[in-house]
Amino acid sequence: MNPEENTADLVARFDFAATLARIAEEVRDLVGQGKVAAYIPRLAEVPADRFGMAVATLDGRVFEVGDAATPFSIQSISKVFTLTLALEALGGDLWKRVGREPSGSAFNSLVQLERESGIPRNPLINAGAHVVADVILSSTPTAQADLLEFVRARADNRAIVMDEEVAASERDAGFRNAALANFIRSFRNLDNPVERVLDFYFHQCALQMSCLDLARAFLYLANRGRCQRSGQSVISAERAKRINALMLTCGTYDAAGEFAFRVGLPAKSGVGGGIVAVVPNALTLAVWSPGLDEKGNSLAGAAALDRFTALTGLSIF
């Protein structure tokens, strides 16, 4: 980015269609590499050779390449949506129950939970998402429907669903999550029954969305908390900024430092192979490719984001 040019001008000028096409070409060799998440059958059967990417700008344009319209299991990306809802429900008191520091270890580690008496390090690791889910469950009797409604409104797509088969499989394979939730409960940092918290959590992970859906749905975080269509406030500008900060420091498991270093954008990844990134005041990006690196992030997806910031100069640093 030329410092003499502001971001809005740059976005207006930039040929994102050509950029996405070029990136798809450049990362082609990585697509199909890495390991597709196999702990539940439904995820394991996703073809490894998929790649899609979408960009949505604040001025309403959308660009795409490859499988950008194919819905996939967003998994941990959903933690950004639930964090938004929990912040609206509980306000700053949420931070009494969950921290804001990077975890510095594997995404489902129990160690830090024990050292820190059941206060998860941040809301974007599994343990933190359980607390966030618990907060939402305490604030509304229709938590699951509310979340679905929120996501559909953000993405402007009524066809978005939660995949019940994925949710059921998560439950059957979710011993680690059951361990975490029971552990947090033992420190009295969950108010709702463990089964209910896990059921909600597994359903949020089972949201099926495409890159196009995700790029659109995250635009409020690039737009100081406002809906890019109506201009109405989804969340305060302050909170939008802070969610972006959390994504940057904690959004990609134990590779957050590496992501900030290479990509330089707030981002959230999921084991379904999706990653969403935000360029504040400018645009959102979503990428999907199912093969994961050893830290659980999409291999081709991370490379694509890296190329995007290199080609466009768009980075927060």
Added chain:
Amino acid sequence: MNPEENTADLVARFDFAATLARIAEEVRDLVGQGKVAAYIPRLAEVPADRFGMAVATLDGRVFEVGDAATPFSIQSISKVFTLTLALEALGGDLWKRVGREPSGSAFNSLVQLERESGIPRNPLINAGAHVVADVILSSTPTAQADLLEFVRARADNRAIVMDEEVAASERDAGFRNAALANFIRSFRNLDNPVERVLDFYFHQCALQMSCLDLARAFLYLANRGRCQRSGQSVISAERAKRINALMLTCGTYDAAGEFAFRVGLPAKSGVGGGIVAVVPNALTLAVWSPGLDEKGNSLAGAAALDRFTALTGLSIF
């Protein structure tokens, strides 16, 4: 920040003198609170009631308030300077010897070193700075003089010195650092004698600089790696961006997440009570007040940075 306005315009328009005066007023009650670092006599005798702040913009202006011209012990802030030198000396190979992830625990923890076989989590914790010091020592026979020269050039101030009494006291009190360095050496991740590495490290910590010095000295990181006066490259734009990313994720001990969340700027703090922050493509900020919070960051200094981003809207998120 109004999204329709670019940062350069904003900086040109903003009344930083008034902003700094207002901040000094607002944080006045915090000045003198917290604990002054007392592990070495020279630091312990610094009066707790000091507060200074400076802003330096890319267009060459400098603003200040309070004790902004008083030199203090920059301590860990020096890690950004040595990282810059080590990156120039070794290039990307540096990352084989030190990681880029937040440490997720106290800044001088030995635990993670053990788990990760002597590879420090990042170059901005003490262990990482030892490796960085070792790299510099292997690259030049005049490491200490080179560092001093580099810092004087960046700050445009030939009067900057290293306080020998502080360096000697650090050595006498530095059992934790000696433990770290010996531990890293046991994993063969130091090439130079432990005593030499520590001697260099204790001297870098003993650099005496004022807020004005620091704000000027960090401008290359706000300016894509270029000197703001000569326009010459200090470090590549890519590396400048990446050092900023490291400061954001790892620059303030175990409060990096909190800093990103509240302040939203790359920053590096030291136990002398200084903190430097960078607004990419715009300006740098340095603040100093000796009283520390329980995580080792300046109490009034952190509050002042918080107020600065709140008042100006300048944040990377």
Added chain:
Amino acid sequence: MNPEENTADLVARFDFAATLARIAEEVRDLVGQGKVAAYIPRLAEVPADRFGMAVATLDGRVFEVGDAATPFSIQSISKVFTLTLALEALGGDLWKRVGREPSGSAFNSLVQLERESGIPRNPLINAGAHVVADVILSSTPTAQADLLEFVRARADNRAIVMDEEVAASERDAGFRNAALANFIRSFRNLDNPVERVLDFYFHQCALQMSCLDLARAFLYLANRGRCQRSGQSVISAERAKRINALMLTCGTYDAAGEFAFRVGLPAKSGVGGGIVAVVPNALTLAVWSPGLDEKGNSLAGAAALDRFTALTGLSIF
């Protein structure tokens, strides 16, 4: 113990009745001190001022003092019984699924489980007992009845029961155990459903036995694995010796070193306030007093064992 005198002679000669009376007198001031386990109502309502102690010798004599005939919740002491059954069921293969080293941390820590991939450090911590329970469940369709039958036979008392109210309360409060079991299951080191393992585990903890019952029931471990009445083998001499070794190194949570140091006998404690100790080739001791020290062992009970070995000279060291 006089080295010229053998243990059998000593036991025959010693006035255990007087010794127990003296001990009860000496520890009187400690009875009622410490904290009664309060995580389930049934345990919390046990009067703190109880103290009982019993000695059973290989030649068939039994001595007692105080509340030695009062049944109490044996809790973790049951782990010795289930270990015996699991060793009979699976033999040495048991040690592929659970270790034999002291845990060096709190009795229900999840940290080591994670570091050691779901292999609990030893069978006398909660995690290890879950694996032991799983082994028994896989070996018999009537695990709970078999355990009860085994304990009744060992103690020669058909009146021994499992307290269903305690078992139900354990389940309702057992989030930490549920976390542990789910965590082990996530490493595939449990074959049976988590709920079934926990149900069996909570029932074994709910066994109600008196000091007299426990002293009698442990005699096979003092008698090289043989029943002291019939002479028939309960377990091989080799295994009896090894269970004793495990009790010494791992039987009293994170105080095993302290117990070996002060008492010098293999012992197993429970949060119900009971402790059983073994003098190989000589006798068993059981003591009960509900007030616990900060490591979860009976305060007056530990002191009573300490006095017993001091007064009699009976120690394995």
Added chain:
Amino acid sequence: MNPEENTADLVARFDFAATLARIAEEVRDLVGQGKVAAYIPRLAEVPADRFGMAVATLDGRVFEVGDAATPFSIQSISKVFTLTLALEALGGDLWKRVGREPSGSAFNSLVQLERESGIPRNPLINAGAHVVADVILSSTPTAQADLLEFVRARADNRAIVMDEEVAASERDAGFRNAALANFIRSFRNLDNPVERVLDFYFHQCALQMSCLDLARAFLYLANRGRCQRSGQSVISAERAKRINALMLTCGTYDAAGEFAFRVGLPAKSGVGGGIVAVVPNALTLAVWSPGLDEKGNSLAGAAALDRFTALTGLSIF
């Protein structure tokens, strides 16, 4: 051991010469296996195919097989001698500065030191031995000479020396120990300069003794603290018993549970390949073979001890 027979009778009757010969035969295939400690040249050059074993009984007899008269570097076995001296110097106050619990992790781990604020878990790990060395250094100006005198008197051999070349090599390779000692010093749990503590520690490790020396030198621990020749007290019976308890729970690094389980005797091992074990009220055993297992204990030595207790029935359990 037949329970009707006392230990003294058994020892008097047993043909230890034949037993040792048989054991040497049985473990022959293991001799030369494992890895010889190679971190210092002097240790690395010891031929791997050595095996020696000695038994010393309280009634003054000594039995041997193989290389039982060859001096070797006793390394960590020396910790038992220094613990004895420190207990005499400081009494029970020693336990304010070092714990008595198994460490549950690798013998030179820094993790637990950090968690427990510089109080080593027990005196038989390296960190604990540093504190013990510090206590001795504070109690006498001739610590090294006193230790040598003590060991020569116990072994009744004036020819025992400390190998200066080994001590010097330990110092040159001892980064891990330097890390530990500096770390403990940072918690103010060392009073003497780190260099002095390490110098003494490296010299104690460099004691050269044979199996015959060690078996004789440990007899006071089998004899309730008394010299087997003069009958004079070396240490109180209480302390002798407690040192034995510490050896059982902490004497063989992270294999103490395994040793108690398989061998069932208090024992202390060293990376030089030696292991000494105590049968209280009966005898001592020393074995040496340089090849180590993955936990740092002599491979053939551990097997030989295992066979000894299996063949003789001598075990404390």
